[in-house]
Amino acid sequence: MLDISSSRIPLTIIGGFLGSGKTTLLNRIISSADGRRFAVIVNDFGDINIDARLVVSVEGETIALSNGCICCVIRDDLVTEVQKLCRLPDPPEHIIIESSGVSRPLSIVDSFFRPEIRQLVDVQTIITLLDADLVVDEAATYADIAYAQIAVADLVVVNKIDLVSSAQRAAVRAQVERIVPRARIVETTFGRIPLALLFDHDVSAAIPRLPREMDPTHLHVHSANDDHGHDHSGDFSSWGYRSTEKSFSFNAIQRIVEKLPRGIYRAKGLIRLTLGNGEHGIFQLAGRRSSLKLTPSTPGVAVTTEIVFIGQPGTITDNDLRDLIDDAWRTANDPLSGPHIVTDLRAFQVEFV
Ligand SMILES: Nc1nc2c(ncn2[C@@H]2O[C@H](COP(=O)(O)OP(=O)(O)OP(=O)(O)O)[C@@H](O)[C@H]2O)c(=O)[nH]1
Numbered sequence: 001m002l003d004i005s006s007s008r009i010p011l012t013i014i015g016g017f018l019g020s021g022k023t024t025l026l027n028r029i030i031s032s033a034d035g036r037r038f039a040v041i042v043n044d045f046g047d048i049n050i051d052a053r054l055v056v057s058v059e060g061e062t063i064a065l066s067n068g069c070i071c072c073v074i075r076d077d078l079v080t081e082v083q084k085l086c087r088l089p090d091p092p093e094h095i096i097i098e099s100s101g102v103s104r105p106l107s108i109v110d111s112f113f114r115p116e117i118r119q120l121v122d123v124q125t126i127i128t129l130l131d132a133d134l135v136v137d138e139a140a141t142y143a144d145i146a147y148a149q150i151a152v153a154d155l156v157v158v159n160k161i162d163l164v165s166s167a168q169r170a171a172v173r174a175q176v177e178r179i180v181p182r183a184r185i186v187e188t189t190f191g192r193i194p195l196a197l198l199f200d201h202d203v204s205a206a207i208p209r210l211p212r213e214m215d216p217t218h219l220h221v222h223s224a225n226d227d228h229g230h231d232h233s234g235d236f237s238s239w240g241y242r243s244t245e246k247s248f249s250f251n252a253i254q255r256i257v258e259k260l261p262r263g264i265y266r267a268k269g270l271i272r273l274t275l276g277n278g279e280h281g282i283f284q285l286a287g288r289r290s291s292l293k294l295t296p297s298t299p300g301v302a303v304t305t306e307i308v309f310i311g312q313p314g315t316i317t318d319n320d321l322r323d324l325i326d327d328a329w330r331t332a333n334d335p336l337s338g339p340h341i342v343t344d345l346r347a348f349q350v351e352f353v
Pocket residue numbers: 016017018019020021022023024025051100101129159160161162163188189190191266268284285286291
């Protein structure tokens with residue numbers, strides 16, 4: 001009998017709520033690849049795929065799937081891309097999927113049980129990132145998805161522990177253990193986890209857990225009760241902002257952050273700056289925090305400002321968001337609007353309160 005398990009390409013899914021640190025972990029994995037050839041699929045919920053530009057270059061393929069979530073609206077695209085990768089003359093040794101922050105990993109796994117794909121890939125690990133500073137609030141509108149992401153994890157990475165007290169750290173751990181008692185839990189910052197936990201089966205096997213086939217959570221994958229037909233249009237909305245002409249000051253960016261409504265959970269993008277030294281900014285907002293990382297631009301190539309916002313549906317209209325940003329740009333770039341003091345150009349941080 002043909003042993004399909006040995007010929008299938010191992011696949012890892014990195015999931016976790018908006019801004020929990022998925023791209024940070026993915027970059028760490030790729031940077032420590034040690035010659036291993038990865039193919040990376042990154043999915044952004046909005047119509048601008050920012051993640052593809054934030055992922056460090058990989059020896060192999062990087063595929064960006066945007067304008068929908070791979071667990072529902074663009075599931076077929078995911079399967080097609082993975083099939084193509086598997087059929088390359090020199091296929092990757094490992095496929096890593098970074099799902100969007102609003103994805104349900106179970107539905108992604110389910111895609112790989114389809115007959116046309118199940119002989120090609122082996123879903124080995126589902127990693128769920130958790131922002132320790134953004135404890136899952138049962139009353140929050142996103143709690144349902146955040147729980148679903150934790151519940152299916154083989155490995156829960158409690159990230160951003162630098163931001164919390166030891167008491168909160170213990171509380172988060174206890175909460176995760178309640179939701180998914182069988183999973184491995186690693187607490188860390190900036191996705192620094194032993195990569196052996198992901199790729200070394202001896203190490204993984206040494207940590208007691210139920211075999212996948214016996215695990216009710218995973219059996220559920222095969223059942224009819226899944227998220228087919230579900231999409232996130234009722235749970236989350238995304239908005240995009242693009243400008244090819246405007247350059248933004250730090251002051252303008254700070255004003256945008258201060259004026260954003262609370263229903264915006266996540267924002268990220270590239271911002272053209274008024275700095276004049278050729279650097280642009282990678283802007284990140286996750287929950288209460290935001291930051292701008294200065295990055296050298298390619299000489300002679302003008303940076304387009306592109307920002308994606310994700311939040312509760314109805315939080316703002318496209319026009320109001322554009323007005324909010326343009327107003328902040330206009331007033332904060334006006335030299336008469338007051339001094340703008342930047343103390344640390346390398347680590348611009350503003351609190352979202
Ligand atoms: N303080 C702190 N910040 C972190 C840590 N890990 C990641 N970040 C920051 O959190 C922000 C979001 O990180 P990403 O890796 O982009 O998060 P993500 O889960 O890929 O985001 P989405 O794809 O939008 O859901 C970035 O500004 C990171 O630099 C950490 O351990 N501590």
